[in-house]
Amino acid sequence: MASYDFDLFVIGGGSGGVRAARMAGQAGARVALAECAELGGTCVNVGCVPKKLYSYAAGYAASFEEAPGYGWTLPEAPRFDWDTLKRQRAQEIRRLNGVYRKLLDGAGVKTLQGWAQLEDGHTVRVGQRNYSARHILVATGGMPHAPDLPGRELAVVSDAMFDLPQFPRRLLVMGGGYIGCEFASVFRALGAEVTLVNRGAHILNGFDDDVREALAREMGRHGIDLRMTAQVETLRREGDHIVAMLSRGQQIEADTVLLATGRRPNTAGMGLEAAGVKLDERGAVVVDARYRSSVDSVLAIGDVSSRLALTPVALAEAMVVVDQLFGQGRRRMRYDNVPTAVFTHPNVGVCGLTEAAARAKFGEQGVRIFATDFKALRHTLSGREERTFMKLVVDAKSDRVVGLHMVGAEAGEIVQGFAVAMNAGATKAQFDSTIGIHPTTAEEFVTMREPMAG
Numbered sequence: 001m002a003s004y005d006f007d008l009f010v011i012g013g014g015s016g017g018v019r020a021a022r023m024a025g026q027a028g029a030r031v032a033l034a035e036c037a038e039l040g041g042t043c044v045n046v047g048c049v050p051k052k053l054y055s056y057a058a059g060y061a062a063s064f065e066e067a068p069g070y071g072w073t074l075p076e077a078p079r080f081d082w083d084t085l086k087r088q089r090a091q092e093i094r095r096l097n098g099v100y101r102k103l104l105d106g107a108g109v110k111t112l113q114g115w116a117q118l119e120d121g122h123t124v125r126v127g128q129r130n131y132s133a134r135h136i137l138v139a140t141g142g143m144p145h146a147p148d149l150p151g152r153e154l155a156v157v158s159d160a161m162f163d164l165p166q167f168p169r170r171l172l173v174m175g176g177g178y179i180g181c182e183f184a185s186v187f188r189a190l191g192a193e194v195t196l197v198n199r200g201a202h203i204l205n206g207f208d209d210d211v212r213e214a215l216a217r218e219m220g221r222h223g224i225d226l227r228m229t230a231q232v233e234t235l236r237r238e239g240d241h242i243v244a245m246l247s248r249g250q251q252i253e254a255d256t257v258l259l260a261t262g263r264r265p266n267t268a269g270m271g272l273e274a275a276g277v278k279l280d281e282r283g284a285v286v287v288d289a290r291y292r293s294s295v296d297s298v299l300a301i302g303d304v305s306s307r308l309a310l311t312p313v314a315l316a317e318a319m320v321v322v323d324q325l326f327g328q329g330r331r332r333m334r335y336d337n338v339p340t341a342v343f344t345h346p347n348v349g350v351c352g353l354t355e356a357a358a359r360a361k362f363g364e365q366g367v368r369i370f371a372t373d374f375k376a377l378r379h380t381l382s383g384r385e386e387r388t389f390m391k392l393v394v395d396a397k398s399d400r401v402v403g404l405h406m407v408g409a410e411a412g413e414i415v416q417g418f419a420v421a422m423n424a425g426a427t428k429a430q431f432d433s434t435i436g437i438h439p440t441t442a443e444e445f446v447t448m449r450e451p452m453a454g
Contacts, residue, residue, distance in 0.1 A: 002122075002134075006030045008325065009124050009133035011116040011270070014041020016302035016314030017139030018100050020322055025107030027326040032133070033109050034116035034126045039100035040093075042141050042303075043311045046159040049096065050089050051182060054162065055343045057085050058189035062345070066382035080190055082167035089162060118275040121295040125271075135297055135325055138277075138285055139314070140270070142263040142303035147174075151235025154242050155257040158183065168192050168256035172244055174232050176203035178342045180260030181215065185344040188224050195225040195252050197232055197244075204342065207405075208354040210371065214389035214407040218346055221385060232257075265304045272298075280306055291321050308335055339419035341412030346386060349411030351419045352403040358393045362402075368394040368428070370448040376409065377439050390444050392428065394451075399427040404445065414442045 006029075010021045013035030021033040038045050057080075064078045104111050114126045124131050144157035156164070158179050169192060173184045176198030188194040196203075196219075202212045203219075203226070220226055231247040235257060244252045265284040273279060278286045278294035285293050285300035287307070292299050299321055301307075302314030316333055323331040342348035358367045370392040379386055393403030404418050421430070436443025 004122065004132045004134045006032045006110075006131065006133040008032075008135045008137060009131060010034070010137045010139055011124065012041065012139035012141060012266075012302075012304070013037075013039040013100070013111070014139060014141045014302065014314070015043050015311050016141075016318045017041070017137070018104060019315050020137055020139065020301065020318035021109045022103050022107040023319060023322040024326055025104075025109045027322065029326050031107070031109045032112060032131060033104060034112040034114060034124065036113070036115045038093075038097050039104075039111075040096055042143075042159075044096050044100070045093055046162060048311055050093065050162045051186075052343055053089050053092065054085070054186050054190075055182070055345070058186045058345060061189045061191070062384070066378075066384060069381040069383045080167075082164075082190075086163055116270070118271040118277070118298070120275050121297045133297075135299065137321065138267075138270070138272070138293075138298065138300040138304055139302050139318070140266040140304045141314075142309060143266045144259065145262045145264040146259045147261050149232065149234060151237075151242075152259075154235045154237055155259045157259050161258060164256060166255075168254070170241070170254045170256075171195070172197065172232075172242075172252055172254035172257045173260055174258065175260035175262070176200060176205070176226075176228075177260060177262065178204060178344075179263075180258070181219065181342060181344045183258055183260060184224050185219065185222070188219075188222055189345050193225075194223075195227060195254070197227045197230050197246065197252070199229065199231045201228050203228075204348070206354075207342075207348070207350060208391065208393075208403070209356065210389065210391055211348060211350065211354075211405045211407055214373070214387075215342075215344060215346075215348055218386060218407065219344065222345060263303070263309070267304060282306075290324060291317060308338060310338065310340060313338060334423070337419060337422045339415050341415065343412070346388070346408050347406075347411035349406045349413075349415030350404065351415050351422055352401070353393055354403060354405075355391075355393050358395070358402055362395050362397070366396050368396050368451040370394065370428075370451055372444055372448055374444075376441055378409070388441055388444075390441075390448070392431070392445065392448060394428045399429055401426055401428055401431060406445075408441055410441070414445075417442075418445060 008024045008031045010017045010033040025031045112126045117125045171187045171192045171194045173180045173196040184194045184196045204212045232244045234245045267283045276295045284306040301317035303309040320331045320333045339351040373389045388408030391405040434446040436446045
């Protein structure tokens with residue numbers, strides 16, 4: 001039997017890679033992990049964590065604005081300091097980097113700093129040295145994809161938004177996906193003038209149509225200038241600002257231009273195809289139900305693979321892979337009813353099928369829709385006109401709730417709990433029989449009684 005340096009070699013120290021390495025090490029496997037940047041990957045360093053911290057910072061602006069309606073008199077106008085937020089965020093990220101390092105060290109994982117490249121199905125080169133492994137796990141995540149347009153060098157991608165040298169007075173966001181919408185919301189709440197340009201007719205492609213419309217209304221209400229079915233064709237610098245020329249001949253002046261036009265799997269320069277690993281048209285590693293690539297000894301999880309690109313999904317896939325390789329092989333991963341949130345202002349939280357997907361699956365007459373749109377109790381005194389939208393999609397035959405959607409404060413926190421019920425196969429009748437906590441927004445999900453006509 002062949003002898004290897006390691007039982008498992010993990011390429012990529014993001015959430016999925018660290019989880020796989022740590023759990024495999026704790027199971028007694030000999031494990032190495034290679035990472036060329038900071039541990040924690042996109043999520044910890046330039047994604048979920050700093051994004052949520054900045055979203056919290058933006059939330060204070062709304063709270064200050066609403067305070068007088070509840071009897072608070074602020075002694076002076078609140079003042080936001082961009083450098084303080086950046087410094088505090090960087091300190092927290094460094095702490096998390098250290099936590100990841102300790103977790104790996106505690107599990108006996110050998111951590112290698114450097115770029116990893118496949119030599120073959122059992123060999124990885126890091127720097128000038130080759131390492132052999134029985135199994136290789138690719139967990140290198142994704143990276144921003146920027147379009148090629150004149151003046152591209154004047155714009156930034158999402159990774160750079162957390163450390164801009166100066167806070168932009170005017171921000172232009174190119175792209176209406178979740179990343180573009182989140183940064184537009186955060187920077188608008190922090191005080192920037194924000195314009196979002198999207199080539200499609202709606203933001204949040206792939207989300208429920210009613211959710212997309214509800215969020216667009218609220219973003220507009222918050223002062224974000226949404227330009228749909230438009231495209232930036234060129235960027236040029238004029239003095240201390242950037243001028244964007246749109247496809248319709250319009251011009252937009254901005255201090256910062258964010259390219260939020262999607263992400264691509266991070267597979268370039270890794271020697272994957274040369275080693276026989278098949279990639280799809282996006283550059284993602286094609287995997288089977290057991291996360292194996294076209295080379296049996298090479299596996300892939302997370303954003304770099306051809307599955308669902310969400311951090312918690314990568315973590316769950318890591319657990320399945322480790323169980324398959326070093327456990328009893330009983331753990332399975334389900335991709336239906338995966339909840340997710342968009343940390344815009346207000347938040348979006350969803351789980352399950354959109355209305356369109358449900359009608360395609362169960363037929364036009366096989367779906368019942370329940371929806372509500374209202375001003376939350378908080379805003380009866382806050383002075384804000386923000387509204388909350390909630391929606392249930394029900395399979396008429398089984399009465400199961402197959403889709404749950406929300407646009408409103410703390411949507412992510414609320415939807416997480418209902419995702420448990422949906423995974424358990426909860427029916428609309430069981431929703432109806434559940435007592436709501438009053439007065440809360442969440443109770444609306446168990447008090448919607450009349451389906452929408454048509």
